[in-house]
Amino acid sequence: MGAFIYKDLLVFWRNRKEILMALLLPILIIVILNFAFSGLFMDEKAIHIDVAVVQEDDLKKGKEQFAAAVEAKDLSSQEKNAVLAEAARIDPVQLIHDFLNSADMKEWVTVKDLSEREAAEQVKNGELDAIIKIPEGFTDDSLSRLLLGEPSQGSVSILAEEESREVSTLQEVVHNFVNTLNMQFALGSKGFQASSEPVLPQGGKEVVEGDDGADAYTISQYFTIAICTLFALFMAQTVALKTITEKREQVFNRILLTNRHPLFFLFGKTVSAFILACMQFMMTLAAVQLLLNVFPDKTITFWVGLVLVLMAFALTVGGLSALFTALTLHLSDSNAASGISTLIIMGFGALGGSFFPLEGLPEPIQKVGEWTPNGLTQTALIEWVQYSHLNDLMFPILFLAAVFIISFAISVSIFPKRGRS
Amino acid sequence: MLETVKLTKSFKDKKVVDEINLYLHAGESVGLLGPNGAGKSTTISMIASLIRPTSGDVKLDGKSTIQNPSDLRKVLGVVPQEIALYEELSAYENLKFFGKAYRVERERLEVRIQEVLDMVGLKDRQKELIKTFSGGMKRRINIAAALLHNPRILILDEPTVGIDPQSRNHILETVRELNETHGTTVLYTSHYMEEVEQLCNRVYIMDHGKIIATGSKEELMSILSSEDTIGVQLSKRSEAFTDKIKTLPDVLQVEQTKEGLRILAKKNHNLLSNLVHAAEKEGIQIMNYQVEIPSLEDVFLHLTGKTLRD
Missing domain, CATH: 3.30.70.100 (Alpha-Beta Plaits)
Structure with a gap:
């Protein structure tokens, strides 16, 4: 059988176009998708911004104004005392200062306190990127909004000489912070702390999901797994469809005439597809890890689990390749065989979430998708990224092995027995 | 040695080959002549055990080969009309693959590959890919691949179609040498009457799926x-x-x-x-x-x- 496997691998290796399509294209697509969807250029480490905080607000005056406003309200004295006690604990200006000087923000923002005139001059000279202006009456306004539900009169504004990526990012971050602060008060979460997590843009590591104690997986990891499985399915077709040429050019008949059992031909295709899918996985993962560090800080156990699941999937690819090969020889019309295999692959690709995540689709479709070989592999690997529970890998591996056995059994049953038609 | 008995093949109720009887004696060179669509290739495919006949039999040394073609395949070399080779592999790699498929022993195979390459005159081009070869060179390797297991019977289906005169002469000489020197039994089909006249002791003429005449060249001439x-x-x-x-x-x-x-x-x-x-x-x-x-x-x-x- 070695001769058959070697022949198939050699034929594949000699076709430069196919090598490019099968081995380099997935890497290229993963890199492009990663750049396109993850905002790699927006890596927070690459951004640095110098800002001045111009404070026009007076805390004491603001608290007095707020106390007067509370007194004028139609509330019981008990309620008034409770609101004033809460207001005494909150310093909105200090919250913003603490936020801007938090460890996460310090990595990309340098803050200094300046007067408006000085700040404007430095922005004009290019020494500063932007000004965060805390307007007069901010304390009163914030407390009235947070504790009395009054409409906002004014808010923190960000001024800059020119619009830039850094300024936009700063605006987004500050507004997120203010909105979070408002929302938490609105929900009655009085235990708000300045150390609450700021919602930061996480360039290159956009979080797709992560709850119930699981590690988050990134969009890059999703693309890597999805594209790897999709291209492996294509590999099953690539190997199998060589049979069309072998049939048309009578090479298959010549092989039959050597008196070898025809199943050797089928075994050759199956094992070749398995080996090529494994090679494809290894090359893609190595390249993507090297270029994008898609799976950072992962343990050996993680990599072993990943390889085990992918090898089980490669086995399924071998089984599908056998099925497509047998179909090609079974059907008199090679185009029909090619059409059926394309339909199966595209169906698996779409249902299994290799083209797009299934989260947005109706529940029944998601359920069906999870039972496709690629869908199950993706789900298993994403859970492996999140939870790393070794037990969770058992079912997918067994399921993929079962798909291989069923595909191969069907292939053998429809494969020409002795070359007689 | 090899004979067909009322060999018939029908496709969708249409008889493509109709009760053909032909035989090959050991060491003979026999021509099978007929225009396109006469049924030559179907006949050859049935003899070579690639297509199951609708009725009739193919016998090797008096033994039917229909149910178990294994013995026939061991002694049969078939050169199909198509270039049945892997274009992406070199001449040597193709021969090595088919040699292994024929289960020729490793050491013997290396020797045999060089022998057949020498026979078809392409020993010095063995490392080149088939896709870089001319049509004539491809056809010569196509023949070489059928000779690896030293077959006693060689069937050639229009082996000189569309090639240059030099390759054509080379192929004719190779077939003649195989028949005359090595004693290989040859069944040769061709469009070119002069090739059959040159190579074959006996000729079968086919038309519309039937043998319409048979005999030595002289016997056929006597018809006229x-x-x-x-x-x-x-x-x-x-x-x-x-x-x-x-x-x-x-x-x-x-x-x-x-x-x-x-x-x-x-x-x-x-x-x-x-x-x-x-x-x-x-x-x-x-x-x-x-x-x-x-x-x-x-x-x-x-x-x-x-x-x-x-």
Whole structure:
């Protein structure tokens, strides 16, 4: 059988176009998708911004104004005392200062306190990127909004000489912070702390999901797994469809005439597809890890689990390749065989979430998708990224092995027995 | 050695091969002639165990091969009409793959590959990819691949289609050598009558799925023993003159050629004086008049009413 496997691998290796399509294209697509969807250029480490905080607000005056406003309200004295006690604990200006000087923000923002005139001059000279202006009456306004539900009169504004990526990012971050602060008060979460997590843009590591104690997986990891499985399915077709040429050019008949059992031909295709899918996985993962560090800080156990699941999937690819090969020889019309295999692959690709995540689709479709070989592999690997529970890998591996056995059994049953038609 | 008994193949109720009986003695070189669609390739595929006959049998040394073609395949080499090779592999790699498939022992295979390459004259090109070869070179490797297991019987299905004269001569010489020196039994199909005449001791002529004549070259020629073929070269062409000749006594068929006319007439005819007389009347000069020795082509034309390349 070695001769058959070697022949198939050699034929594949000699076709430069196919090598490019099968081995380099997935890497290229993963890199492009990663750049396109993850905002790699927006890596927070690459951004640095110098800002001045111009404070026009007076805390004491603001608290007095707020106390007067509370007194004028139609509330019981008990309620008034409770609101004033809460207001005494909150310093909105200090919250913003603490936020801007938090460890996460310090990595990309340098803050200094300046007067408006000085700040404007430095922005004009290019020494500063932007000004965060805390307007007069901010304390009163914030407390009235947070504790009395009054409409906002004014808010923190960000001024800059020119619009830039850094300024936009700063605006987004500050507004997120203010909105979070408002929302938490609105929900009655009085235990708000300045150390609450700021919602930061996480360039290159956009979080797709992560709850119930699981590690988050990134969009890059999703693309890597999805594209790897999709291209492996294509590999099953690539190997199998060589049979069309072998049939048309009578090479298959010549092989039959050597008196070898025809199943050797089928075994050759199956094992070749398995080996090529494994090679494809290894090359893609190595390249993507090297270029994008898609799976950072992962343990050996993680990599072993990943390889085990992918090898089980490669086995399924071998089984599908056998099925497509047998179909090609079974059907008199090679185009029909090619059409059926394309339909199966595209169906698996779409249902299994290799083209797009299934989260947005109706529940029944998601359920069906999870039972496709690629869908199950993706789900298993994403859970492996999140939870790393070794037990969770058992079912997918067994399921993929079962798909291989069923595909191969069907292939053998429809494969020409002795070359007689 | 190898024979077919009432070999028949039908596709959708249409008989493509109709009760063919043919045999090959050991060491013989036999030609199978027929126009396109005559059923030659289907016959060969059935003999080679690639297509199951609708009825009839293929026997090797008196034993049926239909149920178990294994013994036949061991002694049979088939050169298909198509280039049944991997274009992406070199000549050597192709031969090595097919040699291994034939289970030729490793050490023996290396020797055998060089032998067959030498036989087809491509030893010095063995490392080159098939896709870089000319059509003729590909056909030579196509033959080499069928010889790896040293077959006793070699079936060649139009092995010289569309190739240069040099490769064609090489292939003919190879087949002749295999038959005469190595004693290989050959079944050769071709469109080219001269190849069959040159190589084969016996010929089967097929048309519409049936064998319409068989025998040695001489035996087939004798079919035309009651007729003569006459080539006439004329100073100019004239439809009126051709029509006139058709009406002459003893003339069976008249065909216009580039030089003049080709006339099929009864043996012992008295055509020349009538021809001269008719030419004078039309003002045409007879430049040459030759009674031709009949060829297999003439036999074929006589039997089927068409030429081999029709």
